[in-house]
Structures are given as C-alpha cells and as structure tokens.
C-alpha cells in the first residue's frame with residue numbers, strides 16, 4: 355500500500371522532500387587537559403527564521419546580516435521561495451523581497467525536521483493563493499502539529515480532512531480572515547509563535563488564547579512578540595496566555611542576528627566539566643533567547659561565569675554540583691544539561707520538559723537510553739529526568755538525527771574514553787560547522803597548554 359505522502363505527492367504532482375544528510379560516525383575527541391578557548395558560534399536559528407518570515411510579509415525589501423546558514427534556515431529560505439519570496443542569500447547579508455501581488459504558490463514545502471518551518475510556514479501558506487504539499491523528513495511526521503492545524507482551520511484555513519501531522523496539503527486563500535482562536539500549546543510554544551507571526555497579515559488580525567496545563571518556551575514567544583513590535587506591529591500580551599495582534603503593515607527592517615546562545619551551550623559546558631575556561635564571543639547583554647538562562651544554570655552546576663567585553667566566560671572549578679531544575683523555559687538546553695548532570699557527584703532532577711518527547715526525537719527516551727549506554731543511571735519521570743551519579747565508560751552514543759543529542763555525546767566524549775557518536779552530520783540542522791568548531795576548541799586548548807609548560811611561561815593556572 356502507498357504511504358500517505360506518496361499519495362499526496364501524486365495528487366499535487368510534486369517531488370519528494372530531500373532526504374536528511376548521510377550519517378557519519380564520529381569518534382568524539384578526548385580533551386587531554388582542561389579546555390581553554392575562545393569560540394564564536396553562528397547566528398540564532400530562532401531569530402533567523404523569524405527574521406526571514408517577517409521580511410517575507412514586510413512592506414518592502416529587508417536585509418538580514420549574520421543569519422544562520424544551516425539546514426533549518428535553508429529549509430525556511432526554500433519554503434519562502436515556494437511562496438514567491440525572493441531571497442538573495444549570497445554572502446553574509448541576505449536581501450529578502452516579498453512575493454509580487456497575485457503570486458500563486460505550487461509545489462512542496464520541505465520542512466525537513468525543522469519545527470520552526472513546519473509550524474511557522476503553514477499559516478502563511480494558508481493565506482497565499484495556490485496549493486502546496488507540506489512535507490518533511492519521515493521523523494518529522496511524529497512531531498505534534500494537530501493543535502496548530504485545528505487552530506488554522508478555525509480561522510478559515512483550507513487543510514485536508516482529519517490531518518494530524520505532516521504531510522498535508524494546504525489550499526491557500528489570500529482572504530484568510532483570522533480572528534479569535536483557542537489553541538492548546540502545551541506540546542509546543544511554536545503554535546503560538548506561528549499564529550502570532552501571520553497575525554498582522556490577516557484582515558481580522560488574530561486573538562490567540564492558550565488553554566492547557568503548561569506552556570513551554572516562554573522566551574521564544576517573547577522573542578516573537580518583540581520582533582513583531584520592532585516592525586511596528588501592535589501586539590497586546592497584557593493578559594496571561596492571550597495575545598492580540600492588530601492587522602496592519604509589517605515594516606521592512608535591516609537587522610543583524612545574535613549568536614545562537616543555545617548552540618553555545620556545549621562549548622561553555624566543556625569548560626565546566628574539564629575545569630577549563632571558554633569564552634563565547636558576542637554574548638548579548640539583553641536577549642529573548644532561552645540561552646540567557648545558561649549563566650545561571652552553569653553557576654548552579656558549579657562553574658564560575660562572567661559577562662565581559664569579549665563575551666561570556668565560563669570557568670570550571672573542578673567541582674560539579676547536581677541540580678534540581680525546571681527547564682520548561684529553555685527546554686532545548688536539556689540534552690547538554692543532562693550530560694553535565696551525568697558527570698556530577700549527586701542526583702539531579704530536570705523537570706518541566708514533558709513536551710520534548712515531541713522534539714527532533716523523544717529526547718527523554720533518547721537521553722535515558724544513551725546516557726545509560728555509557729553507564730549512567732537515568733529514570734524518566736512524567737515531565738523530565740532523574741540522573742544518578744555513576745562512573746561512565748565508552749560506547750556508541752546514538753544521536754537519533756538530533757543535533758542536540760550530538761552536542762551531549764560530544765561533551766561526554768571530552769572526558770570519557772572511547773565515546774563514538776553514530777552520526778555527527780545531524781549537527782548540520784543548526785550548526786554545520788560544529789565538528790570544526792569543536793576540534794578548534796581542543797586545538798586552542800593544546801596551544802594554551804603548550805604555552806603553560808614552555809620555559810619562562812607562568813605555569814599551569816594562568817590563562
């Protein structure tokens with residue numbers, strides 16, 4: 355029997371989504387000594403994909419400087435091109451020109467495994483003339499979509515019947531009305547961001563109410579609201595769990611994207627676990643990124659943290675501490691935080707992240723399985739993980755096509771002998787240069803060590 359994707363492709367005459375990059379096994383490099391490095395991470399995935407989408411519905415051409423060039427943002431650029439948006443992305447500054455009036459979309463929007471593409475693009479497609487198939491990696495078919503699809507249908511979208519997730523077709527209508535809508539965003543904050551982003555474009559605007567026991571990733575919703583306001587859009591978020599967006603123009607703006615603070619996490623954690631020192635450059639003093647919670651988290655885990663002119667510096671003290679933490683606001687940090695907890699001398703509790711079972715993979719199950727494979731003792735709870743202290747050993751750490759699982763495995767490999775990741779290529783989702791940056795961090799550390807032991811140098815302990 356045909357799978358539903360093949361059937362939809364035949365009906366719409368479109369081509370299959372490109373497969374995920376080939377896997378590549380990777381022996382994680384061991385840190386011979388304390389890690390000492392200065393690292394510059396590429397631009398924020400979340401900010402880049404919002405900036406692209408807002409530029410696509412702006413009242414004129416915009417530029418984006420320092421946008422992340424990775425699989426998730428390539429998929430967003432290609433998806434917007436299917437919607438008629440012109441994007442010139444040669445070089446460090448991209449120029450985005452909205453679709454010409456009367457444009458009719460057709461073809462496939464490939465979401466890959468990108469939550470921001472599969473949630474942010476369908477609302478815009480629903481408000482554009484023409485028809486598209488929304489597809490992605492097979493693994494993305496398991497990611498939750500239903501609450502967003504139901505909300506879109508409630509505001510007038512035409513989406514195939516009984517759709518629960520990818521793949522599905524959208525028959526767009528430029529007069530998509532908008533108006534009041536109720537959504538249960540406990541499985542992803544991205545539904546709220548997705549509805550907010552299309553709001554100014556709809557004749558009735560949008561009035562979103564979240565119902566549901568929990569609402570994760572509040573900083574990401576705040577990021578959406580800030581970026582809309584920066585472009586002159588009126589957003590009322592004065593009532594908890596309610597957001598009202600007035601219809602109106604989105605001002606074209608030339609913007610520069612901040613470094614991705616969540617992608618900085620494994621590098622900063624490397625300093626914490628090896629008793630070394632890592633500086634991540636360009637750390638913003640104010641930001642809506644959930645990575646802003648890293649200084650507090652790493653301090654609680656036993657490291658010293660300082661924000662200086664060069665960036666954020668983390669210094670390992672040689673004494674990790676177990677933590678009890680609610681990571682709901684910054685759930686994408688869970689894999690790296692869990693890896694550090696597995697090395698701490700007490701029992702740690704990570705709470706508030708039930709919804710990460712619907713991330714790139716079921717991250718709670720994946721972390722339990724892979725940390726245990728290296729000798730850790732981990733229990734899944736209803737909304738997180740309990741991680742008990744154990745002596746770890748080498749083994750294969752499976753990544754499940756999840757970039758942040760790869761970050762966690764690489765981190766453990768710094769101080770545990772013979773850890774091999776089954777696939778490092780999955781880091782291309784948000785940081786294709788991860789393997790090079792990781793090796794460069796270790797190369798800088800070797801150079802630092804050589805300088806310490808060279809005759810006439812200050813000796814270990816200097817920096």
Ligand SMILES: O=C(O)C1=C[C@@H](OP(=O)(O)O)[C@@H](O)[C@H](O)C1
Pocket residue numbers: 399400401469470541542543544547570571574575685686709
């Ligand atoms: O809006 C965004 O850019 C994101 C929101 C969060 O999603 P969830 O609310 O589904 O966790 C986060 O985990 C993801 O990495 C990026």
Ligand SMILES: C=C(OP(=O)(O)O)C(=O)O
Pocket residue numbers: 467468469470686713714758784
């Ligand atoms: C959950 C994540 O990604 P996505 O944007 O695909 O949801 C993540 O990057 O940790």
